[in-house]
Amino acid sequence: MAAAIGVNLGLLGGLLGEIILRAVPKQRTSHSKKRKRMATKGLKNRQDISPCRGCGRPKLTAHVCLHCYSDIRKKLRGMRREAERE
Numbered sequence: 001m002a003a004a005i006g007v008n009l010g011l012l013g014g015l016l017g018e019i020i021l022r023a024v025p026k027q028r029t030s031h032s033k034k035r036k037r038m039a040t041k042g043l044k045n046r047q048d049i050s051p052c053r054g055c056g057r058p059k060l061t062a063h064v065c066l067h068c069y070s071d072i073r074k075k076l077r078g079m080r081r082e083a084e085r086e
Contacts, residue, residue: 048060048061048062049061052065052067052068054068055067055068
């Protein structure tokens with residue numbers, strides 16, 4: 001490969017060329033073998049989803065409920081605006 005480019009890399013270039021040329025599969029992977037290998041990579045059921053104490057919507061166990069968080073943000077914005085007007 002190095003000779004095809006026209007650069008002489010010596011022994012290292014010869015070894016790299018051989019490694020690159022040998023790093024190919026001998027045969028194409030069949031559809032059934034590919035699907036058998038991928039069969040174990042499916043989605044798994046989430047075990048860390050629990051209902052929110054405030055609104056009852058599902059949320060991740062150690063996270064803040066996004067619905068309740070957005071309600072709190074809206075209330076805080078309103079309180080800040082009232083404080084700025086006074």
